[in-house]
Amino acid sequence: MQLETQTRDDALIIxxxxxxxxxxxxxxxxxxxxxxxxxxxYRVILDLSTVSFLDSSGLGAVxxxxxxxxxKRKLELASLMPNVEKVFRLTRMDKIxxxxxxxxxxxxx
Amino acid sequence: xxxxxxxxxxxxxxxxxxxxxxxxLLNLSQKLADYGLSQEEIGSVELVLAEVMNNIVEHAYKxxxxxxxxxxxxxxxxxxxxxxxxxGHPMPKGEIPMGNRxxxxxxLDALPEGGFGWFLIRDLARELRYQRRGNKNELTFRISxxxxxxxxx
Numbered sequence: 431m432q433l434e435t436q437t438r439d440d441a442l443i444i445x446x447x448x449x450x451x452x453x454x455x456x457x458x459x460x461x462x463x464x465x466x467x468x469x470x471x472y473r474v475i476l477d478l479s480t481v482s483f484l485d486s487s488g489l490g491a492v493x494x495x496x497x498x499x500x501x502k503r504k505l506e507l508a509s510l511m512p513n514v515e516k517v518f519r520l521t522r523m524d525k526i527x528x529x530x531x532x533x534x535x536x537x538x539x
Numbered sequence: 540x541x542x543x544x545x546x547x548x549x550x551x552x553x554x555x556x557x558x559x560x561x562x563x564l565l566n567l568s569q570k571l572a573d574y575g576l577s578q579e580e581i582g583s584v585e586l587v588l589a590e591v592m593n594n595i596v597e598h599a600y601k602x603x604x605x606x607x608x609x610x611x612x613x614x615x616x617x618x619x620x621x622x623x624x625x626x627g628h629p630m631p632k633g634e635i636p637m638g639n640r641x642x643x644x645x646x647l648d649a650l651p652e653g654g655f656g657w658f659l660i661r662d663l664a665r666e667l668r669y670q671r672r673g674n675k676n677e678l679t680f681r682i683s684x685x686x687x688x689x690x691x692x
Contacts, residue, residue, distance in 0.1 A: 452561055453596065453597075483585060485586060485589040490651075490653050493650050520663075521640065525643065
């Protein structure tokens with residue numbers, strides 16, 4: 431899965447360049463992110479602004495990424511589209527992740 | 540009546556694979572958008588069907604070659620009615636899994652990475668029924684969506 435990464439202050443921003451994180455793409459998503467977060471900074475911000483659909487396989491993959499980061503690093507989410515936000519809300523996973531409306535909101539000035 | 544579209548009545552038959560499920564959902568989303576459903580409604584339909592069909596790929600057709608998924612969708616006044624069939628393994632204990640909301644009050648390592656599927660299906664679908672008919676699994680349910688263009692007529 432194609433990712434765009436950018437380091438900003440203390441964080442690595444990962445922009446997912448895909449429309450869907452579903453059962454057909456969840457493993458690819460997890461493997462690509464795992465490669466991108468190696469040796470990166472403390473904070474990782476996953477920008478999902480291009481993702482219009484996420485199912486429970488995709489949700490599981492996002493949880494798996496958080497576990498890969500371990501207790502000393504932090505995964506935050508940004509720019510969730512409504513149907514993606516709904517999956518996090520219904521499963522109450524929105525209480526587990528820090529979710530920013532926009533990636534810029536993760537960097538208070 | 541300004542509406543000229545025919546009543547929605549779809550029958551889709553496709554091979555059991557993650558990619559075929561994705562292609563079917565993309566095709567269906569476009570059709571539902573043409574029928575005037577909102578993006579939020581389409582999102583609910585797509586999510587429930589994805590969870591149902593992912594379960595068929597992963598569980599019903601586990602270790603089965605050349606499985607087929609059969610999806611029927613009809614439009615009624617109270618929403619869309621779905622019948623999803625396969626000829627794979629029956630549901631465990633012959634019934635739909637409970638699908639309780641996963642417990643999240645735990646350490647990072649213990650957070651669940653799966654088990655959300657039936658919870659989401661039960662949350663968004665109505666009148667969920669499962670029947671084993673001969674060698675066939677049949678799941679029926681309804682999703683309450685507005686279908687404004689059609690019903691305003």
